[in-house]
Amino acid sequence: MKIDPKKPADLSVQIAQSIRDAIISGRLIVDERLPSEAELSDQFQVSRPTVREALKRLAAQSLIRTQRGATGGAFVNRLSYQDAYSQQITTSTLLLSMNAVSFETACEARYSLERACATLSAERRTADHLATMRAEIFRQAQPGLTDEAFCASDVTFHRALVDGAGNPVLSYQLAGAVEAMQPLMNMITFTARSREEIIVLHNQIADALDRRDAAAVDSALVDLEAYTRKLALDVAKQRRKPTE
Amino acid sequence: MKIDPKKPADLSVQIAQSIRDAIISGRLIVDERLPSEAELSDQFQVSRPTVREALKRLAAQSLIRTQRGATGGAFVNRLSYQDAYSQQITTSTLLLSMNAVSFETACEARYSLERACATLSAERRTADHLATMRAEIFRQAQPGLTDEAFCASDVTFHRALVDGAGNPVLSYQLAGAVEAMQPLMNMITFTARSREEIIVLHNQIADALDRRDAAAVDSALVDLEAYTRKLALDVAKQRRKPTE
DNA sequence: GACTTTTAAATGTCAGACAAATGAAATTTT
DNA sequence: AAAATTTCATTTGTCTGACATTTAAAAGTC
Structure with a gap:
């Protein structure tokens, strides 16, 4: 998963889009755990707050759910x-x-x-x-x-x-x-x-x-x-x- | 606009809900400008990143749009x-x-x-x-x-x-x-x-x-x-x- | 008066830190 | 040995403070 660092929209929009595409296309399946926020910021080469804004966008659409704690993280949500x-x-x-x-x-x-x-x-x-x-x-x-x-x-x-x-x-x-x-x-x-x-x-x-x-x-x-x-x-x- | 600082969900969820209610109930009308992120963090007594996460949730649902620059800010979006x-x-x-x-x-x-x-x-x-x-x-x-x-x-x-x-x-x-x-x-x-x-x-x-x-x-x-x-x-x- | 430059305000992004939750492993107790 | 407790590492949630970028209006120049 990569993004274009210079071209069109805001970074958090691009990241959200990238993850959304992965979910819709089936590359990320239901209940699968996304990388941690720290790992995502590494992968996308952006800061953690930016990654978080992207995740919040997805959470607002019920595409992911997040859970705190040791085994927590962001999970692909089954849209009920x-x-x-x-x-x-x-x-x-x-x-x-x-x-x-x-x-x-x-x-x-x-x-x-x-x-x-x-x-x-x-x-x-x-x-x-x-x-x-x-x-x-x-x-x-x-x-x-x-x-x-x-x-x-x-x-x-x-x-x-x-x-x-x-x-x-x-x-x-x-x-x-x-x-x-x-x-x-x-x-x-x-x-x-x-x-x-x-x-x-x-x-x-x-x-x-x-x-x-x-x-x-x-x-x-x-x-x-x-x-x-x-x-x-x-x-x-x-x-x-x-x-x- | 105030929130309960201790009770149930995450702060950014509460803030998003609070603003969403204001929009749905008509207290905030279409094309009205929300307070700036700095002002919102003052009002809600939270940090700016938290306010931003809340705004991103609303943006993901097309309830608001944001604009950069001097006269920029977050505006209530007419859901087309x-x-x-x-x-x-x-x-x-x-x-x-x-x-x-x-x-x-x-x-x-x-x-x-x-x-x-x-x-x-x-x-x-x-x-x-x-x-x-x-x-x-x-x-x-x-x-x-x-x-x-x-x-x-x-x-x-x-x-x-x-x-x-x-x-x-x-x-x-x-x-x-x-x-x-x-x-x-x-x-x-x-x-x-x-x-x-x-x-x-x-x-x-x-x-x-x-x-x-x-x-x-x-x-x-x-x-x-x-x-x-x-x-x-x-x-x-x-x-x-x-x-x- | 028309054009250019400056400036202020706002969002977007970054870095680093601490708090809180949570499950698992390690330890102690029974 | 089993059960209960404690410790601990991981991960999200939040904060602080800073810088970058965009944008329109104000100030300045011709």
């Missing part, structure tokens, strides 16, 4: 679905909040993807997935639930629907779309009336999944999307005329 | 779709390669998502998207094209299809699914015969999009998925009996 989920969620959330993505755009993306899962979920969902969904519907019907708690339950419900497809890659992709919507959803005030409507639709979805009726799931999701967009539109209207 | 794409692709690629995701699982996820876009794309695709797809089909028919170049063209084709939906959030979500498949696709040897088949299906997709026939696009995508899985299966068979 959990790690990937949370990175995906952070990125998606920031992307939406920093780029002023409209509610309509985010909502459309989310429900399009979710409907893609629904067909598979109707086929493969287990009793467990259904039980989770029923439990969340029950929770959503509780009086005195805060809007945040209602939203959180909504996310759990939809994740169960997605997980029912039995495809972890799909679940990972959807995690971002569903969870990144949450800050936007939290701006909605859910009245008792609108909660009722949503629960009706949730029940339709659960019932349809129960009898493995993909078309009915899809149709209920379309209705749910339409209703969600209507709610958001009402909020926007209220904001424009706050006195009325 | 481009940045989000590339992070998404890196994460998805690693997730697939490190967790031995089967070709079937990845393929199913990809085509499920892609079909979700196709309906919207049939409605909204512009002449530009169609032109890109036709151009890529033409390229794919060129003799002497390497397998890698064929795959790359395939990715461009499918991205045009996805972009046709006119929803940047969808495009972002799909980027990971489509591009992360490429290393897996590269393991397939595309014979002249199989390229012909794929081009036929690509043409079906382009034609269907041309006349805005969502059902026909969907059907062609289903066929393409089935054919892709068949090709992968053949490769796997060949590997098991290399002498036959």
Whole structure:
């Protein structure tokens, strides 16, 4: 492993890139220990702080983990679905909040993807997935639930629907779309009336999944999307005329 | 901004978390300049190298950018779709390669998502998207094209299809699914015969999009998925009996 | 006024040191 | 001999202080 000492970017960027390439290409395999920081600074002919900055960059992406002590060091990390989920969620959330993505755009993306899962979920969902969904519907019907708690339950419900497809890659992709919507959803005030409507639709979805009726799931999701967009539109209207 | 000097994790992790929270919560807004490294080390009561490690973590996630010079410093970065794409692709690629995701699982996820876009794309695709797809089909028919170049063209084709939906959030979500498949696709040897088949299906997709026939696009995508899985299966068979 | 030079501020890098954690080896105790 | 304890070497985490490099603005020059 060597780097170009003069040409383009900062040294720590180059070193991070070099190690990243080694991991992606498979020259460094999972759980393999990297040379110690002292050895790396020798190899790359840079100081230890520079090596450390490079390692911190990789750690921030969950590509390595570090451990102190005699047998410690930096190890190539197996990127778990959990790690990937949370990175995906952070990125998606920031992307939406920093780029002023409209509610309509985010909502459309989310429900399009979710409907893609629904067909598979109707086929493969287990009793467990259904039980989770029923439990969340029950929770959503509780009086005195805060809007945040209602939203959180909504996310759990939809994740169960997605997980029912039995495809972890799909679940990972959807995690971002569903969870990144949450800050936007939290701006909605859910009245008792609108909660009722949503629960009706949730029940339709659960019932349809129960009898493995993909078309009915899809149709209920379309209705749910339409209703969600209507709610958001009402909020926007209220904001424009706050006195009325 | 303060940190707990004794409790849980490393200082640079705490500092990074503290600044990250400030960005996500909106206390630091886009293009705002952070205090200089010297000022931050004063504020957090840590040394400059520690502050720098924290900043490098944030830079690795594209949350900040740094600039040298008199008016330089660290600035809150607007997470562009481009940045989000590339992070998404890196994460998805690693997730697939490190967790031995089967070709079937990845393929199913990809085509499920892609079909979700196709309906919207049939409605909204512009002449530009169609032109890109036709151009890529033409390229794919060129003799002497390497397998890698064929795959790359395939990715461009499918991205045009996805972009046709006119929803940047969808495009972002799909980027990971489509591009992360490429290393897996590269393991397939595309014979002249199989390229012909794929081009036929690509043409079906382009034609269907041309006349805005969502059902026909969907059907062609289903066929393409089935054919892709068949090709992968053949490769796997060949590997098991290399002498036959 | 336009151009050049200087200067100050900021990040990037380096060197050397100490602190803290940690597992393994060496030692002592039972 | 086995178990518990201590020592010890290794490695990451952090600090201090310094120098190099970049950059834009201020000062100076024609």
